[in-house]
Amino acid sequence: MDPEFWHHKWQENDIAFHEGKPNPLLQAHFQQLGIPYGGRVFLPLCGKTRDIAWLLAQGYQVTGAELSELAISQLFSELGLVPEVRQRGKLTRYSAHHLDILVGDFFDIDRDDLGPVQAVYDRAALVALPAETRQRYTAHLVEIVDAAPQLLIAFDYDQAQMDGPPFSVDKAEVHRHYGALYRLHEVARQAVPGGLKGKAEALESAWLLERVD
Helix, strand or coil: CCHHHHHHHHHCCCCCCCCCCCCHHHHHHHHHHCCCCCCEEEECCCCCCCHHHHHHHCCCEEEEEECCHHHHHHHHHHHCCCCEEEEECCEEEEEECCEEEEECCHHHCCHHHHCCCCEEEECCCHHHCCHHHHHHHHHHHHHHCCCCCEEEEEEEECHHHCCCCCCCCCHHHHHHHHCCCEEEEEEEEEECCCCECCCECEEEEEEEEEECC
16 A cells, blocks of 8 residues: 555644544453563554553553654653654654654564564554555564464454455465464454444454464
8 A cells, every 4th residue: 555645644633543542452452461471562554542551551561653743742752752753774763761652664673673572463454454464564564573372353254245454364374474473362253333444344453362382
């Protein structure tokens, strides 16, 4: 997907995908990953999600990746934090206590940029990408996080009823991307009230991905 699509979304404040409160599936299931207090959690394509505030309040360190610098400026403002801003190659790092955001193209991030993480939380990354990009995304994610355990939120619906994003990522696709490296546990599967964007009946699912050693 063209990066300008997302830049335009943020510039026009066309961000219906932004949830104004922490995601209930995150609150219900993240603890099952068994990440120790103070552990570092990575949120790819994070925007200014309120999930970050919730994770920080639980005592975790948070690192995110986001294309839009505007989104991250708004994130720090809404958190009441003044970031330290540094340039690293093609990326810009916004940092405050227990919070680091890498601003730039997700595919420009490598292990050295990210550093070690104990878990991944993907609520809006995989489902934001078209089918032709999702395989590249999941392969790169697994590489830079060294197959860290993951909580993944996905939607399953008839793609003919609505154009994404969010796109439909069904059970078979989750297994196709992650089944070789993880034990996959679907821990929740529920109807989206009113459907996605009021157009398509959809199911929202939560997956725990546990690394196979």
